[in-house]
Amino acid sequence: MKVTIHDVARHAGVSAMTVSRVVNERPRVSVDTRKRVQASIAELGYVPNRLARGLIQRKTGAFGVIVPDVANPFFTLVVRGVEQVAGRAAFHVILCDTQGDLERERGYLEDMVAFQVDGVLIAPVGDRSRPQLRLLTRNNVPFVLIDRSITGFDCDLVQGDSVAGARQLVDHLIGLGHRRIGMITETPDVSTARDRLRGYREALESAGVEFDPDLVVESSAIDPDVACDATRRLLALSDAPTAIFAVNNIAVVGVVEAARQQNLEIPRDLALVCFDDIEHVSRLYPFLTVMAQPAETFGTIATQLLIDRLAGRVGQRRRIVVLPADFIVRKSSGALAPEPAEAS
Numbered sequence: 001m002k003v004t005i006h007d008v009a010r011h012a013g014v015s016a017m018t019v020s021r022v023v024n025e026r027p028r029v030s031v032d033t034r035k036r037v038q039a040s041i042a043e044l045g046y047v048p049n050r051l052a053r054g055l056i057q058r059k060t061g062a063f064g065v066i067v068p069d070v071a072n073p074f075f076t077l078v079v080r081g082v083e084q085v086a087g088r089a090a091f092h093v094i095l096c097d098t099q100g101d102l103e104r105e106r107g108y109l110e111d112m113v114a115f116q117v118d119g120v121l122i123a124p125v126g127d128r129s130r131p132q133l134r135l136l137t138r139n140n141v142p143f144v145l146i147d148r149s150i151t152g153f154d155c156d157l158v159q160g161d162s163v164a165g166a167r168q169l170v171d172h173l174i175g176l177g178h179r180r181i182g183m184i185t186e187t188p189d190v191s192t193a194r195d196r197l198r199g200y201r202e203a204l205e206s207a208g209v210e211f212d213p214d215l216v217v218e219s220s221a222i223d224p225d226v227a228c229d230a231t232r233r234l235l236a237l238s239d240a241p242t243a244i245f246a247v248n249n250i251a252v253v254g255v256v257e258a259a260r261q262q263n264l265e266i267p268r269d270l271a272l273v274c275f276d277d278i279e280h281v282s283r284l285y286p287f288l289t290v291m292a293q294p295a296e297t298f299g300t301i302a303t304q305l306l307i308d309r310l311a312g313r314v315g316q317r318r319r320i321v322v323l324p325a326d327f328i329v330r331k332s333s334g335a336l337a338p339e340p341a342e343a344s
Contacts, residue, residue, distance in 0.1 A: 081299020
């Protein structure tokens with residue numbers, strides 16, 4: 001059976017009110033009594049009902065963290081950053097994975113309001129998240145957007161410079177002599193996809209390369225199989241691309257799979273670049289040329305922004321933080337000379 005506050009009180013020989021004062025770190029409890037209650041809590045394995053306490057105090061000491069794909073290494077590191085800062089400030093984290101689904105996102109946002117979390121950190125599904133984010137504003141739940149902005153929605157935001165990053169990746173491919181450069185992207189409902197497409201087009205225009213809409217295929221940034229199908233359509237063009245820019249580190253997996261299915265070797269037959277690194281894979285096999293965003297820093301800064309707002313250290317004006325990325329050139333783009341063969 002679940003251990004209750006009354007069990008602890010009986011074990012320690014005190015009232016339930018005294019146990020409550022100890023749990024909530026309230027005064028008016030002697031040192032000896034506090035130690036006795038804490039010993040009973042430890043021995044019985046009592047866990048206080050934080051939700052009930054939050055409903056009474058209107059403060060749960062918890063943040064909701066909502067991401068579109070927890071399996072994506074980028075968002076995994078974002079969550080790590082959130083937990084580091086939240087933990088130091090004595091906040092707990094409730095993690096939700098929408099899997100890019102609007103209905104799941106709405107359900108989680110309703111849960112956050114119902115649980116009376118102190119704030120929310122969210123990488124929204126896309127612009128269509130706007131109506132459900134109003135659940136937070138109507139209920140006075142402060143929140144910070146991470147990675148993705150919402151058109152016409154003024155709130156604190158931490159994001160990368162997707163336009164400049166995409167432009168640099170495509171400039172790199174153009175500098176290597178490529179003119180037929182495909183792009184595997186996702187729906188323009190997502191701000192990062194829009195911005196990266198804009199950077200792609202700006203790089204082409206700057207180099208005098210005509211934009212070909214057939215070379216841009218909408219796909220998925222969370223399902224490599226969908227990205228693989230999209231890449232096969234690109235490679236089936238009569239004038240197929242010689243290089244591909246993948247919108248993120250999940251889509252790029254689908255690109256590599258499609259290339260293998262077509263017996264194409266990267267980068268000999270097809271050059272490849274993408275946004276976001278795959279940290280542990282790159283340590284073992286540094287292959288992908290990437291625009292590596294500081295994902296963990298996204299999480300730490302966003303959480304500090306939220307804590308500052310809760311503490312009343314900022315005004316009503318929104319704060320926007322744009323973080324630069326690192327351009328890392330590796331084998332997949334074909335820029336590196338092949339390693340010399342060992343002498344026989």
